[in-house]
Amino acid sequence: MTDIIILHHYDISPYSEKVRLGLGLKGLAWASVEIPVIMPKPDLTALTGGYRKAPVLQIGADLYCDSQLIMRELERRHPSPSFYPAGRGAADALAWWAEKTMFSPAAGIFFAKRPDALPEGFLEDRAKFSGRNIDPAAMMAAVPYLLDQLRAFPLARSDDGRRALVLAGRGGRPRRPRGLPPHLVLAAEFRTGGSTARRISKAIELG
Numbered sequence: 001m002t003d004i005i006i007l008h009h010y011d012i013s014p015y016s017e018k019v020r021l022g023l024g025l026k027g028l029a030w031a032s033v034e035i036p037v038i039m040p041k042p043d044l045t046a047l048t049g050g051y052r053k054a055p056v057l058q059i060g061a062d063l064y065c066d067s068q069l070i071m072r073e074l075e076r077r078h079p080s081p082s083f084y085p086a087g088r089g090a091a092d093a094l095a096w097w098a099e100k101t102m103f104s105p106a107a108g109i110f111f112a113k114r115p116d117a118l119p120e121g122f123l124e125d126r127a128k129f130s131g132r133n134i135d136p137a138a139m140m141a142a143v144p145y146l147l148d149q150l151r152a153f154p155l156a157r158s159d160d161g162r163r164a165l166v167l168a169g170r171g172g173r174p175r176r177p178r179g180l181p182p183h184l185v186l187a188a189e190f191r192t193g194g195s196t197a198r199r200i201s202k203a204i205e206l207g
Contacts, residue, residue, distance in 0.1 A: 003059045003060035004030075004031055004059075005023070005028060005029070005030040005031065005057065005058075005059055006030065006031045006032075006033060006057070006058040006059070007019060007020070007023070007030050007031070007032055007033065007055055007056075007057055007058075008033045008035050008044055008047070008054065008055060008056040008057075008058065009032070009033070009034065009035065009054050009055040009056075010034055010035050010036070010037050010054050011034070012037065012119075013037075013054045013055065014103070015053075015054065015055060015067040015099075016054050016055040016067075018067050018071070019055045019057065019067055019070050019071065019074075022070070022071050022074055022083065023074070025081065025083070026074060026078050026081060026083075027081075028074070028078060035054060037119045037122060037125075038119065038121050038122055038124075038125035039052060039125055039128075039129075044056065047063065048063060048065060051065050052129070053065065055067060055070065057070045057073070057074075059073075059077075067099075068092075068095065068096075068099075071083060071095075075088075101149070102149075102150060105146035105147075105149040105150055106146075106150060108139060108142065108143075108146050109143055109146050109147065109150075111123065111134060111136055111139055112136050112139035112140045112142070112143050112146075113136075113140070113143065115136040123136070
C-alpha cells in the first residue's frame, strides 16, 4: 500500500502554493491539513518537534520541512512527469535566486503598503519569530529601493514586457504569461486568481 501524501499548509503561503502546484503538476493525490497562519500551532509543532514553518510534507513516518526539499523528494518518488524537463541545474539555481532574492523585497513592499490586508496578529507573530521590529510606516521609506530590487529581476517578465510576479493558479494547474519557462512557475509564483494575488500585485505596482 502506498503511503498517503499529507500536506500541512495554509492558503496564503507562497511556499505552500509552490508545493500544491508541484503535486498538481505530477497529478498526485494528497490529503490537506490546514494549519494556523500564526502561532500557536500545537498540532504542527508536536509533529515536527518544534518546527513552525509551512509547508510540511508528511509521507508515512517521514516529514519534509522545506519547500525545496519537498520538491526534490516528490521528484525522487515520482519522476514522471518531471519538474526538470530541460535539466535541474538551471532550475534549482533559478528557484534559489527567485526565492531568496525576490521574495523578501516583495514581502517588504506588501507589509509596508497593505498591512491591513494581512491576517490579524500576522506582523506581530513574524516580528517575534524574526527577532526584529516590523513597522509598516517605517518600511514605507524603503519601498523605492525594494521596487528597484524587483525590477532588476530579469526573468520574471513575459514576452510583451509586463512583469510577471503572479504566475500560477490555485490547486495545481499552472498559468503563466507566454515566454516564461515552467521552472519559474514553481520558483516565482505568488498565487493568482484570488484576492491575495490581487492585493499583492496592486501593492507592488509593477504594472
